[in-house]
Amino acid sequence: MSLKRSITAVAVATAVLAGCAAQAPQSDASPKSIIFMIGDGMGPAFTTAYRYYLAGEAGSEVNPTVFDDLLVGMASTYPEDNTWVTDSAASATALAAGVKSYNGAIGVDGQKLPVEGVLAKARKAGKSTGVVATSQVNHATPAGFVAHVASRRMYDAIAEQYVQQRIADQTMLDLILGGGQRYFSRDPGGLAEQMAEQGYQQIWSMNELDQLTQLPAMGLVADVALPHAIDSDQPERLDAMTNKALELMSGQDEGFFLLVEGSQIDWCGHANDIACAMAEMHDFSAAVARAKAFVDANPDTLLVITADHSTGGLTLGANGVYEWKPEVVAQVHASVRPLTEHLMAGGKTALSSRWRDKVDFDLAPEELAALEKGFDQGEEKLGRAVLKVINNRTVTGWTTGGHTAVDVPVMAYGAGAEAFIGHQDNTQIPQRMMQLMGW
Ligand SMILES: [Zn+2]
Structure with a gap:
C-alpha cells in the first residue's frame, strides 16, 4: 500500500516535471x-x-x-x-x-x-x-x-x-x-x-x-x-x-x-x-x-x-515563531547600509523620524531603545540593530x-x-x- 502510494507519487511527480518542460515549444x-x-x-x-x-x-x-x-x-x-x-x-x-x-x-x-x-x-x-x-x-x-x-x-x-x-x-x-x-x-x-x-x-x-x-x-x-x-x-x-x-x-x-x-x-x-x-x-x-x-x-x-x-x-520563520511576514518586508525601502547611514546622519533624537523616511512602520519603544544604543556605539553596531528589527518584525531567520x-x-x-x-x-x-x- 505504502509502496504503491509512493510509486504513484513518483509517477505523478515525474508527469508534473515532464509537464513543466513540455509546456515549452519543443524541437528535436x-x-x-x-x-x-x-x-x-x-x-x-x-x-x-x-x-x-x-x-x-x-x-x-x-x-x-x-x-x-x-x-x-x-x-x-x-x-x-x-x-x-x-x-x-x-x-x-x-x-x-x-x-x-x-x-x-x-x-x-x-x-x-x-x-x-x-x-x-x-x-x-x-x-x-x-x-x-x-x-x-x-x-x-x-x-x-x-x-x-x-x-x-x-x-x-x-x-x-x-x-x-x-x-x-x-x-x-x-x-x-x-x-x-x-x-x-x-x-x-x-x-x-x-x-x-x-x-x-x-x-x-x-x-x-x-x-x-x-x-x-x-x-x-x-x-x-x-x-x-x-x-x-x-x-x-x-x-x-x-x-x-x-x-x-x-x-x-x-x-x-x-x-x-x-x-x-x-x-x-x-x-x-x-x-x-x-x-x-x-x-x-x-x-x-x-x-x-x-x-x-x-x-x-x-x-x-x-x-x-x-x-x-x-x-522563513524563526525563533520558534510559526509566521513569516512578507508584507512587512515590503515596507522596508532601503538596504541596511544606506538605511543605517541615513540614521547616523541625523541626531539620536531623529532616529524615529528618519527611520520612517525609509520604512513604512513605526519603531516600537524597545526597538527605538535598541537603535539608540547602537547609535551610541557607532555605525556598525547600529546596522546590526537595524537588521535585528527588520528580521524580528518579518520573522526572518539567518544562520550565517x-x-x-x-x-x-x-x-x-x-x-x-x-x-x-x-x-x-x-x-x-x-x-x-x-x-x-x-x-
Ligand atoms: Zn557569496
Missing part, C-alpha cells in the same frame, strides 16, 4: 542558442520567499512565480575542496565547464589548469557570446565562464583576459554588460581603448543603454557593482540589460550563448538583509520572464536557470553571513529543457548543454 534539433541565468546565492528559500513576497500577508492567494513555472529539478553544488560548501568561483567553474574545482578557482581545475567551458565551446561553434551581470563583469560568476586564473581576486588579470584572450582568432565576448569601469581603464592604451579599437560600441551609464545598436558592444555602467535594486532609481536594471542583450543577440545567424547573472541576491544574503534580497529577486524574476518570452518567440533556444549556492541560511551547502533549484525551458529534469550535480548542467549541442 540541437538548440540554436542558450540563455544561462544564474541567481547568485538563490537557494530554495529565496525562490520560496519570493512567492510569498508577491502574495503578501499570510492567507492571501498564492500564485506560482516564473521560477515555479519553470522548475524541473535540483542541483548539488559542493566543490572539490574538502568541504560541502562552495563559493561562487568554484561553482561558476562547475557550471561553466562541468569540472569541480577549489573555492576561488576561476575556470581552472584543482591543478590550476584551464578548463574549457560552454561559452568557449559556443565561440568555437561560431556563436555570439555575452555576459550580463549586476556586479562588476569580472566578478567570480561571469569570470568563471570567460577567464582562467588561480584566484577570483585577480580582477585585473580577469579583465585583461576578457579583452586580450583569443579563441578561434576571436575575442571571447561580443557583449559585456554590467559594472566594473575601474578594471577597464579608459586611459590611452588601456583595456577600454583596446576594446574600442577592436570595434566595440561602448557606453558608460544605464541612461545610454539605447545607444548600443550592434555587436560587439560593451556597457560598463558602474565603477564596480551597480547599486542594489532596492536602493536604485532603476530597480529593474538587470531586466533592462537582459532586454538589450537579447535584442542585440537575436540578430545573430549562428545563434548565441548568453550568461545573465542576478549577482546581488547573494550580497543581500551575506548581509542577512531580506528586503534587499527580495528586491534583487524581483529584478531577476523580471529578467527570467523576459528570457522565457524570448524562448516562446524563438523556440530553438534553451533557457536554463539555477543558482551557484545558497547564501545566509535564510529561513556566508554560504550554505543546500541544493539549489534548476529551471529549464525551451529546446532540450527535459535534459535537466530531476536531481543532478551542478557539473552535469554544462555537460548536458554540451551533449545537447554536440560539443
Whole structure:
C-alpha cells in the first residue's frame, strides 16, 4: 500500500516535471542558442520567499512565480575542496565547464589548469557570446565562464583576459554588460581603448543603454557593482540589460550563448538583509520572464536557470515563531547600509523620524531603545540593530553571513529543457548543454 502510494507519487511527480518542460515549444534539433541565468546565492528559500513576497500577508492567494513555472529539478553544488560548501568561483567553474574545482578557482581545475567551458565551446561553434551581470563583469560568476586564473581576486588579470584572450582568432565576448569601469581603464592604451579599437560600441551609464545598436558592444555602467535594486532609481536594471542583450543577440545567424547573472541576491544574503534580497529577486524574476518570452518567440533556444549556492541560511520563520511576514518586508525601502547611514546622519533624537523616511512602520519603544544604543556605539553596531528589527518584525531567520551547502533549484525551458529534469550535480548542467549541442 505504502509502496504503491509512493510509486504513484513518483509517477505523478515525474508527469508534473515532464509537464513543466513540455509546456515549452519543443524541437528535436540541437538548440540554436542558450540563455544561462544564474541567481547568485538563490537557494530554495529565496525562490520560496519570493512567492510569498508577491502574495503578501499570510492567507492571501498564492500564485506560482516564473521560477515555479519553470522548475524541473535540483542541483548539488559542493566543490572539490574538502568541504560541502562552495563559493561562487568554484561553482561558476562547475557550471561553466562541468569540472569541480577549489573555492576561488576561476575556470581552472584543482591543478590550476584551464578548463574549457560552454561559452568557449559556443565561440568555437561560431556563436555570439555575452555576459550580463549586476556586479562588476569580472566578478567570480561571469569570470568563471570567460577567464582562467588561480584566484577570483585577480580582477585585473580577469579583465585583461576578457579583452586580450583569443579563441578561434576571436575575442571571447561580443557583449559585456554590467559594472566594473575601474578594471577597464579608459586611459590611452588601456583595456577600454583596446576594446574600442577592436570595434566595440561602448557606453558608460544605464541612461545610454539605447545607444548600443550592434555587436560587439560593451556597457560598463558602474565603477564596480551597480547599486542594489532596492536602493536604485532603476530597480529593474538587470531586466533592462537582459532586454538589450537579447535584442542585440537575436540578430545573430549562428545563434548565441548568453550568461545573465542576478549577482546581488547573494550580497543581500551575506548581509542577512531580506528586503534587499527580495528586491534583487524581483529584478531577476523580471529578467527570467523576459528570457522565457524570448524562448516562446524563438523556440530553438534553451533557457536554463539555477543558482551557484545558497547564501545566509535564510529561513522563513524563526525563533520558534510559526509566521513569516512578507508584507512587512515590503515596507522596508532601503538596504541596511544606506538605511543605517541615513540614521547616523541625523541626531539620536531623529532616529524615529528618519527611520520612517525609509520604512513604512513605526519603531516600537524597545526597538527605538535598541537603535539608540547602537547609535551610541557607532555605525556598525547600529546596522546590526537595524537588521535585528527588520528580521524580528518579518520573522526572518539567518544562520550565517556566508554560504550554505543546500541544493539549489534548476529551471529549464525551451529546446532540450527535459535534459535537466530531476536531481543532478551542478557539473552535469554544462555537460548536458554540451551533449545537447554536440560539443
Ligand atoms: Zn557569496
